[in-house]
Amino acid sequence: DIQVTQSPSSLSASVGDRVTFTCRASQTIRSYLNWYQQKPGKAPKLLIYAASSLQSGVPLRFSGSGSGTDFTLTISSLQPEDFATYYCQQSYSSPYTFGQGTNLEIK
Amino acid sequence: QVQLVQSGAEVKKPGASVKVSCRPSGYAFTGYYIHWVRQAPGQGLEWMGRINPNSGDTNSAQKFQGRVTMTCDTSIGTAYMELTGLTSDSTVVYYCAREMRGGVRGLDYWGQGTLVTVSS
Numbered sequence: 440d441i442q443v444t445q446s447p448s449s450l451s452a453s454v455g456d457r458v459t460f461t462c463r464a465s466q467t468i469r470s471y472l473n474w475y476q477q478k479p480g481k482a483p484k485l486l487i488y489a490a491s492s493l494q495s496g497v498p499l500r501f502s503g504s505g506s507g508t509d510f511t512l513t514i515s516s517l518q519p520e521d522f523a524t525y526y527c528q529q530s531y532s533s534p535y536t537f538g539q540g541t542n543l544e545i546k
Numbered sequence: 547q548v549q550l551v552q553s554g555a556e557v558k559k560p561g562a563s564v565k566v567s568c569r570p571s572g573y574a575f576t577g578y579y580i581h582w583v584r585q586a587p588g589q590g591l592e593w594m595g596r597i598n599p600n601s602g603d604t605n606s607a608q609k610f611q612g613r614v615t616m617t618c619d620t621s622i623g624t625a626y627m628e629l630t631g632l633t634s635d636s637t638v639v640y641y642c643a644r645e646m647r648g649g650v651r652g653l654d655y656w657g658q659g660t661l662v663t664v665s666s
Contacts, residue, residue, distance in 0.1 A: 440608075473652040475591075482641055482659055483583075483591065488652030526591055530651030534607035535581070537591040
């Protein structure tokens with residue numbers, strides 16, 4: 440199975456900050472990497488698919504990059520509604536494993 | 547609009563089975579894979595498996611093989627996930643999600659989740 444490791448596990452930031460999350464796969468997954476946002480008690484929401492494609496309706500302050508084994512999700516200017524947990528998921532080969540998540544907290 | 551509506555919360559005893567349903571609407575049911583993902587309280591997301599509603603073909607994580615059965619009833623446009631041999635670590639929220647088209651396999655629409663509590 441492909442392992443997916445996210446870092447950091449938690450992050451404190453302020454409104455207006457630029458933040459970056461990292462996801463590393465244990466082997467190449469080309470661009471088969473998706474990012475989700477999850478708020479407490481809610482289902483995950485797809486933000487980015489295929490490493491860098493913005494899902495419809497997602498604000499432009501979210502962006503993704505990377506290929507192969509290393510990927511990043513960047514929020515250019517944090518808004519209050521962005522404080523949540525973020526997960527990456529590899530969709531290159533089954534099982535389509537998720538990272539353990541990064542909890543973004545208000546500083 | 548696309549929606550996936552799941553069945554309600556359940557309480558089960560250890561060793562029992564649970565069957566969760568997922569009824570999508572707003573799109574052609576047989577045109578998109580359905581995935582099942584679970585999440586223990588306060589924990590991360592865990593991919594369980596997926597089913598092609600058109601063919602019935604499935605693939606699942608090895609951890610669940612032999613315990614999980616994913617099916618679809620195309621006559622009523624509903625997907626099901628049945629998990630046997632529930633244990634206390636099976637007290638989780640189960641989500642169904644639609645795989646987007648295009649082969650990238652992102653999950654673009656999700657059900658609201660079904661909480662299954664396992665307690666003696």
